[in-house]
Amino acid sequence: MQGVSELLATTNVEELGDLFPTISEWRHIKELAKVLEPMYEATNLLSSSKNPTQGDIRLVLMECLKNWIIIKEEITIHKRQ
Numbered sequence: 001m002q003g004v005s006e007l008l009a010t011t012n013v014e015e016l017g018d019l020f021p022t023i024s025e026w027r028h029i030k031e032l033a034k035v036l037e038p039m040y041e042a043t044n045l046l047s048s049s050k051n052p053t054q055g056d057i058r059l060v061l062m063e064c065l066k067n068w069i070i071i072k073e074e075i076t077i078h079k080r081q
Contacts, residue, residue, distance in 0.1 A: 031071075031075060034071050034074075035068065035071055038063065038064050038067040038068075039064060042060040042061070042063070042064055045060060046060060
């Protein structure tokens with residue numbers, strides 16, 4: 001395996017091409033980001049509070065669940081097309 005500096009200095013585009021995600025992989029990454037974004041926001045919200053209450057946690061988890069259901073429906077619709 002080449003070192004990073006050697007790889008960056010290469011003029012052979014084909015060598016670099018294997019390192020980049022394919023179109024299909026980019027689609028998977030995009031779908032994964034949709035799922036992870038609400039979880040990231042929930043983590044930041046709960047982490048910013050010194051003492052998150054059970055009510056806070058419940059509201060955040062309910063929103064995450066709602067987002068997950070919406071995303072799952074979008075994926076199902078997308079697969080049918």
